[in-house]
Amino acid sequence: MNEALWAYRTSYRTPTHSIPYALVYGVEVMLPLERQIASLRIAIQEGLTQEENAPLRLEELDSLDERRLDAQQRLECYQSRISKSYNKKFHQCSFQVSDMILSIRRPIITHKKGKKFEPKWDGPYVIQEVYTNGSYKMVDQDGVRVGPINGRYLKRYYP
Incomplete structure (x- = not known):
């Protein structure tokens, strides 16, 4: 030491x-x-x-x-x-209320065994609230609230 x-x-x-x-x-x-x-x-x-x-x-x-x-x-x-x-x-995406987005699946595990084709993103979600610090509150299709979550863990969903 x-x-x-x-x-x-x-x-x-x-x-x-x-x-x-x-x-x-x-x-x-x-x-x-x-x-x-x-x-x-x-x-x-x-x-x-x-x-x-x-x-x-x-x-x-x-x-x-x-x-x-x-x-x-x-x-x-x-x-x-x-x-x-x-x-x-790095570029920060900004989303608006009612935008459809995907959220990265958590916890992020880099060494998976046997689950190679498992999706890395959850969703789609709909943005319900936008906070000033880049965080978002979302709602899934069943109406369950998720978040707040940082915008860097989100990406736009294109149906």
Whole structure:
């Protein structure tokens, strides 16, 4: 578990263009291998005295807020791009009162055995009420009320 967390916290994240460890502590992570095999960064850091190291650390901490803000802006841009991409493929159907529709059969089971030709849609239903948030209340042919149900689980029925 600890190794998995270490791997997650020290790996590069595309949305923020940074490493989570660096956003929390303000410095790049020092890998255990760098401690065992002397690296240039270790040599420079160990060669500094306490008085020389303190201003460098304060400078890193001062730039931390700017790095976090930059990461936040990059994350918001990334989320915007992802939502644009999703919204290109997804289109919300809108239905009116008295439209005939089908509703996806629930629960949605992806691994069925032996029921290959069973219908995936229930209905037809008639829209009785339309809510502002994209939900609909329906009535089946026997007058039984169904819903409210989200519009993304519905499709138009053509008799």
